[in-house]
Amino acid sequence: MPIPITYRIPGDDHWIKSRVLNISESGVLFGPTTLSPRHAGRGDVFSSTRHRKLGSGKQVCAAEVVRTTAAGEAAVRFEECRFLLDG
Numbered sequence: 001m002p003i004p005i006t007y008r009i010p011g012d013d014h015w016i017k018s019r020v021l022n023i024s025e026s027g028v029l030f031g032p033t034t035l036s037p038r039h040a041g042r043g044d045v046f047s048s049t050r051h052r053k054l055g056s057g058k059q060v061c062a063a064e065v066v067r068t069t070a071a072g073e074a075a076v077r078f079e080e081c082r083f084l085l086d087g
Contacts, residue, residue, distance in 0.1 A: 005030050007045045007063075007076075021073060027063065031073035035065055045076060058084040 003020035005028070022029040028045065045061045063076035 005045060007033070007035075009035065027066070027075060027077040029073055029075045031069075031071065033068070033072055033074045035068050035074040045078075060084060 003023075005018050005020050006015045007018060007030070008015050016034070018030045018033055020028055020030050030045075045063045059081050061081035062079040064079060065074055066077050067075040
């Protein structure tokens with residue numbers, strides 16, 4: 001079952017939908033994505049899922065792009081995450 005995720009490219013206000021392919025304690029591999037090695041650096045990842053490794057509820061994470069693939073996947077390492085409160 002794919003886990004939805006939304007990300008944005010550093011310096012851009014537009015959020016892009018994608019899906020998680022693999023999760024670790026320090027980051028996530030997701031795709032499809034248009035990220036490339038030139039986007040390496042800090043970006044934002046938004047999750048509104050109830051997956052136990054990402055935590056319950058909505059959260060925004062500052063992340064560093066550490067790898068991209070020719071298949072349109074990107075690996076990011078989480079730098080910090082914060083939960084968003086409803087209301």
